[in-house]
Amino acid sequence: MADLFLHLGNMIPVGTSDLNADHLDPRPKVGTLSFQIDDYGFRVFEYCRNMSGSAIAQGELQKRIADAATTNITSGTTTSATKSGFTAGDYVGRILYVDDNDDSAGAAPEGESSPIVANSATVITVDSGRPFTVALAANDDIRVVSFNHLDDAADGDLASKVKGVAVGKNGVTSKYYGWWQRYGLCPDVIHTAGTCTTLDPVVADAAKVGAFGTDAVDLWVGMQVGTHTSDVVSTKSLVEMLLFGFVRVKA
Numbered sequence: 001m002a003d004l005f006l007h008l009g010n011m012i013p014v015g016t017s018d019l020n021a022d023h024l025d026p027r028p029k030v031g032t033l034s035f036q037i038d039d040y041g042f043r044v045f046e047y048c049r050n051m052s053g054s055a056i057a058q059g060e061l062q063k064r065i066a067d068a069a070t071t072n073i074t075s076g077t078t079t080s081a082t083k084s085g086f087t088a089g090d091y092v093g094r095i096l097y098v099d100d101n102d103d104s105a106g107a108a109p110e111g112e113s114s115p116i117v118a119n120s121a122t123v124i125t126v127d128s129g130r131p132f133t134v135a136l137a138a139n140d141d142i143r144v145v146s147f148n149h150l151d152d153a154a155d156g157d158l159a160s161k162v163k164g165v166a167v168g169k170n171g172v173t174s175k176y177y178g179w180w181q182r183y184g185l186c187p188d189v190i191h192t193a194g195t196c197t198t199l200d201p202v203v204a205d206a207a208k209v210g211a212f213g214t215d216a217v218d219l220w221v222g223m224q225v226g227t228h229t230s231d232v233v234s235t236k237s238l239v240e241m242l243l244f245g246f247v248r249v250k251a
Contacts, residue, residue: 007129014034014086015123018088021168022168022179024173027047030048030177033047034047044181044183048148048149048163050176053172055172057166057171058170058237059166060207061165061204061207062162064150064151067151068143072139073139080124081096086124088129092118096115096143097143098140101137102138102140109132115130131233148163152206153207155205158219159221165180165189167179167180181241184240185240188210191208191238194230196247198224201222202223207246209222221241223240224238224239227238
């Protein structure tokens with residue numbers, strides 16, 4: 001296998017104008033973290049891509065996109081996998097993982113991974129700096145994974161799957177890149193219409209947060225600050241986001 005570390009980057013200075021980003025092409029590396037402090041205190045943001053299929057608004061809650069598993073590819077090389085049915089460009093920046101070597105279970109390249117640098121409707125191409133040690137071949141199984149390409153959160157999502165709240169003042173356009181808050185006090189988080197009692201946990205709902213009811217701790221994404229009731233016209237209020245620095249459970 002090639003180098004374990006590939007195209008390393010560093011933390012970058014991020015200001016207010018940066019956090020309002022809505023970029024067609026990524027400016028910092030996708031997955032870049034920003035640690036900030038303002039009048040709301042310490043806050044953690046992550047640079048991600050909106051893959052929900054539509055523009056999202058400031059204050060909406062997103063989760064990592066589901067894995068895209070592909071069985072029985074038609075052919076491959078040490079840097080590519082071929083099968084019809086991909087959506088061109090959607091996988092760039094994600095990771096290609098080899099689930100199964102069809103002709104020799106457990107043998108290379110099974111278990112290997114590489115960053116995706118391009119994809120057409122039929123071919124996924126990975127970074128030549130980290131090729132697979134053995135060429136992919138017909139009937140091998142692959143999956144595309146990412147923790148910073150995002151879809152709308154949904155009721156019942158585990159906290160380990162939820163990424164954070166979009167913070168750009170104009171939201172983030174579909175398939176564009178921007179910033180999501182993962183930790184700290186976040187004003188104007190979009191809620192369901194139900195009541196959330198102050199200092200109670202909140203959980204994921206449809207691109208928003210809601211009252212935890214009887215949901216267990218593995219669904220809690222933050223803590224309500226001040227009581228939020230259904231008569232709040234904007235359906236927004238202050239939440240302490242708690243999606244950074246916890247143990248990941250299956251998601």
